Amino acid sequence: MSNCPNCNNPIDEHEAGRKTDACVAIVIMGWRPHMIADHVWVGESTNNLINKEEWLPSKNIADAWEVVEKVIQDNAMTLRWYNPDGRTSHIGVTFGFGFGNKIGAQAFTAPLAICRAALNVVAND
């Protein structure tokens, strides 16, 4: 079990919500807090502002998919889904290099599994 590079709590204990979204924004997306406007993230350029109310990767699969794309592009990894232990209530996701080492996570929902797996990629880097 790895700890989050941002908040230092166990990644597998990250739940869907603002705290996890913030960890992913900072650690995975490389965004930073705005010096004045608390409701936005500053993206790759100062012209690129992301509204915290609208970017919810731990709950919204469209936003989570941006996280997938970022991890794949930054690390040349592939994405796989799996069914952990036949538990239909959980979904698993791994990032890996071909058939080699894989880093992943499980959660009740796909967006949260993606967020946890992405944080594990950086934590194990």
Ligand SMILES: [Zn+2]
């Ligand atoms: Zn965290």
